[in-house]
Amino acid sequence: MAELQLSAATGVLYNLDPMATTDVELMLGVKAGDEACFERLLAKYRTPLVSFLYRMVRNQATAEDLAQEAFLRVFRARKDYVPGAKFTTWLFRIATNLALNSLRDSRRHLRDLSVDQTDEDQGPGLDVIDPAAEIEETLVERERAKRIWDAVEALPEKQRVAVLLHKYQDLGYDEIARILGCSESALKSLLFRAYETLRVRLAPLAPDATGAGKGK
Amino acid sequence: MDCERIEAALLAVVDGRAAKQERERVEGHVAACGACARRMEEMQGVWSDLDSLRAVEPSPSFDARLRARMAEQPARPRFFEWMTGNMRLVAVVAALVAVAVWISLRPTIQRPAPSSAQAQQDFAVVKNLPVLENYDVVANFDVLSDLPGAEDTSTQPQSLE
Numbered sequence: 001m002a003e004l005q006l007s008a009a010t011g012v013l014y015n016l017d018p019m020a021t022t023d024v025e026l027m028l029g030v031k032a033g034d035e036a037c038f039e040r041l042l043a044k045y046r047t048p049l050v051s052f053l054y055r056m057v058r059n060q061a062t063a064e065d066l067a068q069e070a071f072l073r074v075f076r077a078r079k080d081y082v083p084g085a086k087f088t089t090w091l092f093r094i095a096t097n098l099a100l101n102s103l104r105d106s107r108r109h110l111r112d113l114s115v116d117q118t119d120e121d122q123g124p125g126l127d128v129i130d131p132a133a134e135i136e137e138t139l140v141e142r143e144r145a146k147r148i149w150d151a152v153e154a155l156p157e158k159q160r161v162a163v164l165l166h167k168y169q170d171l172g173y174d175e176i177a178r179i180l181g182c183s184e185s186a187l188k189s190l191l192f193r194a195y196e197t198l199r200v201r202l203a204p205l206a207p208d209a210t211g212a213g214k215g216k
Numbered sequence: 217m218d219c220e221r222i223e224a225a226l227l228a229v230v231d232g233r234a235a236k237q238e239r240e241r242v243e244g245h246v247a248a249c250g251a252c253a254r255r256m257e258e259m260q261g262v263w264s265d266l267d268s269l270r271a272v273e274p275s276p277s278f279d280a281r282l283r284a285r286m287a288e289q290p291a292r293p294r295f296f297e298w299m300t301g302n303m304r305l306v307a308v309v310a311a312l313v314a315v316a317v318w319i320s321l322r323p324t325i326q327r328p329a330p331s332s333a334q335a336q337q338d339f340a341v342v343k344n345l346p347v348l349e350n351y352d353v354v355a356n357f358d359v360l361s362d363l364p365g366a367e368d369t370s371t372q373p374q375s376l377e
Binding site for chain 2: 042046047050051054055060063064067068071072075144145148149152163166167168172173188191192195198199202203205206
């Protein structure tokens with residue numbers, strides 16, 4: 001029976017089965033033709049992967065398509081699977097490449113969309129904000145959320161991926177570095193620059209900033 | 217620990233990934249350094265701001281759509297997917313095909329048609345070919361000895377017999 005576990009570090013909900021074996025063992029089960037193993041990997045990483053991709057592309061339908069494509073690629077590659085790096089490294093590396101390709105392919109189209117509306121402009125998603133909070137949400141809060149989205153989106157691609165993996169996924173520096181194909185020290189430098197940029201861009205939103213929300 | 221090193225370690229403290237010893241070092245410095253304390257506060261502010269980037273749950277049909285895609289997808293990449301993944305090889309093959317087509321289509325060198333006299337001469341040679349196959353005739357071909365310079369035959373075989 002599956003249960004939800006909240007990661008203390010990142011607040012991400014992971015489906016954890018008490019009887020679960022490691023991801024590598026599950027993947028070896030998939031390789032051997034055990035579909036139940038694939039179902040368990042899917043149950044465990046479905047939500048984190050869709051959320052990561054959603055934060056990358058800011059569109060739920062696209063995020064789900066890309067997440068499905070990532071799982072499909074894992075499934076198709078099952079015969080050639082050799083236990084090496086962690087499963088999450090592999091999965092998020094696939095997802096990162098898919099997201100970056102999608103963004104590059106549709107950059108012009110997304111630019112048009114961003115003028116009009118993206119998913120977050122239409123209101124909160126399915127799970128995070130409860131209906132009562134949604135009703136009380138003010139225009140100022142929406143504007144604040146949009147500024148934060150925009151600040152993250154304006155980061156260079158690699159910095160953006162690094163921040164999203166670092167902030168929202170329960171991954172260590174070494175694993176994020178492997179996903180991005182760089183050294184751990186390079187990752188820390190990348191993250192430092194990214195958060196520094198965010199600090200400057202989001203400074204007007206700080207509580208002690210005069211006229212919060214007007215500075216950008 | 218100077219401020220520069222603290223700055224590099226602040227993030228690991230804010231994100232909770234720092235080891236206990238490192239965290240204690242940073243917190244000790246921050247307690248005594250106003251600039252680093254402010255820096256840490258700002259970093260924590262950014263970290264909190266990012267909480268507002270909402271997560272999403274996959275839609276209820278996610279698994280069903282994935283299974284449908286798994287059912288329709290071939291075990292191996294489709295031809296065009298394979299091609300897009302091997303663009304260099306495809307480019308090389310395309311270049312080879314283009315060269316082959318160019319070679320086959322390029323205008324061939326037109327040689328002049330042989331004159332009628334030349335044709336008759338060629339025909340005579342062909343007609344007399346059986347004679348050359350008769351080794352007795354060739355071996356006793358005395359006419360050759362009448363040719364100028366025919367005396368020096370030391371390096372030539374005397375007979376084909």
